[in-house]
Amino acid sequence: RLVGATARLYLVVNILQVSILDNLGVPFIVTTLIILAMIILYTYEGGVKTIVWTDTLQTSCMLLGLIICTVYMLNHLGLSLGDSLTAMNEKGYTKIFDFDPNQKSFFIKQILAGAFITITMTGIDQEMMQKSLSVTRLKDSQKNMVTLGFILLGVISLFLYMGGLLHLYGAQESVSSAGDQLFPDIALNHMPPFISIIFIIALISALFPSADGAMTALTSSLCIDIFGMREKTHWDDGKKEKxxxxxxxxxxxxxxxxxxxxxxxxxxxxxxxILKLAGFTYGPLLGLFAFGIFTKYNVKDKLVPFVCIASPLISFFIDKYQETLFGEFKIGLELLIINGLLTFIGLWLIRRK
Structure with missing residues (x-):
């Protein structure tokens, strides 16, 4: 959780730094400290209750910014929705399925990896699930999960569509930036000032729902699961809160x-x-969850951490030396499944008879 949340935090901080704050002479560490202080201020007192409504507002700002930037680029390029998709298709931006089994982008590998990344990064993640778990009735919680799935499909499709538009727009404006710097470069240097302001608001709005939720979830998990705060019955409420x-x-x-x-x-x-790191960090979680769901065995508890450290290490070496091991066959994001399977096998080996 820590790796995924801080990677996204770094992405936004770095974009703000490179695009704006470097020119003002503000050091990167100062930018990071200010943003972390802002997050702490409104999660320090209220915990989960504080973030629910603020997350809704921030996510709405992010989506509004996304839509406004998309509409502006379409108008500037003089394209309709259909024309833009045709132009993207000509550039190869709409290609979805790769039918070469040896490639990392082979569509079956992508589907399997995507499914298990969703299971681990959403379904077994306290930050993502705590809002559904807090719903009073099971039926409403299930409805919430299904609704979330359809909403995410729409939002991700919109992001992918805007990604194609950014490349079309960048080609027309002769933008040299690539990767994570493409959008900020276009928004801040090749669009009107009001779009630049909307971009910054949307960028910051995209950051906070991820970082504040993760910070609160990690705090709860450490207090309850690691330090056993609930079992400390001799502590009064004031001491627990401190x-x-x-x-x-x-x-x-x-x-x-x-x-x-x-x-x-x-x-x-x-x-x-982020997705590469997820293959290493979430693999043991997947293996533990699967072992708990699909078997009735108890395990030797003291050996579990060794299994959960060994599995990512073995996965790392498989990934690093895959050309030697498999030749032209390339392992992509499905490394997560291999990692989870190694954890499952390790837990099977340390099961109690």
């Missing part, structure tokens, strides 16, 4: 450290890096 706030600050510090690490890595496409 402990929770201290853990919250500790989580914020870990966010700062991770953002600095990503700054050192400085990858040009953070989405690719």
């Amino acid at each position: 402990f929770r706030k201290n853990i919250h600050l500790l989580v914020a510090l870990s966010f700062l450290i991770m953002v600095i690490i990503f700054k050192v890595i400085n990858d040009n496409s953070m989405i690719g890096l």
Whole structure:
């Protein structure tokens, strides 16, 4: 959770830094500290209750910014919806299915990887699931999950469509930027000032629902699952609240450290890096969940951490030396499934008779 949330946090902070704040002489570390302080301020007191309504407002701002930028680019390019799709198709931007089994982008690999990434990054993730789990009735919670699925389909389709438009727009305006810098370069340097302002608002709005939810979820998980705060019956409410706030600050510090690490890595496409890292970090979670659901065995608890560390390490070496091991066959994001399977096998080996 920490890796995924801080990677997205770094992405937004870095875009703001490179696009605006470098020119003002503001150091990267100062930008990061200010944004983290803003997140802490409104999650420090209220926890989950605070983020529900603010997340709704921020997500609405993000989607509104997305739609406004899309409409502006269509008008500027003089294209209708159908014409833009035709132009994208001519450039190869609408290609969905790759039928070469050896490639990472082979469509069956992509479908399997996408399904299991969704299971792990959404279905087994406290941050993503806590709002559904807080619904009073099971039927309403199920309705919420199905509705969310359809909404995400629409939102992601809109993002992909705008991605194609950005490349068409960038080609017309002779924009040299690529990867994560393409959108900010176009929005801030090749669009009217009011679009630039909308972009910045939408960018910050995209950041906060991810970071604040993760920070709150990690604080809750550490307090309850790791430090067993609920079992400390001799603590009064004041002491528990003080402990929770201290853990919250500790989580914020870990966010700062991770953002600095990503700054050192400085990858040009953070989405690719986030999904790659998910293959390593979420694999053990997938294996543990599957073992708990599909078997009735107990395991030797003290050996579980070793299994959960060994599986990603083995997966890393499989990924690193896959050309030697498999020749032309390339493993992509489905590495997550392999990682989960290795964890499952490890848990099977340490099961109690």
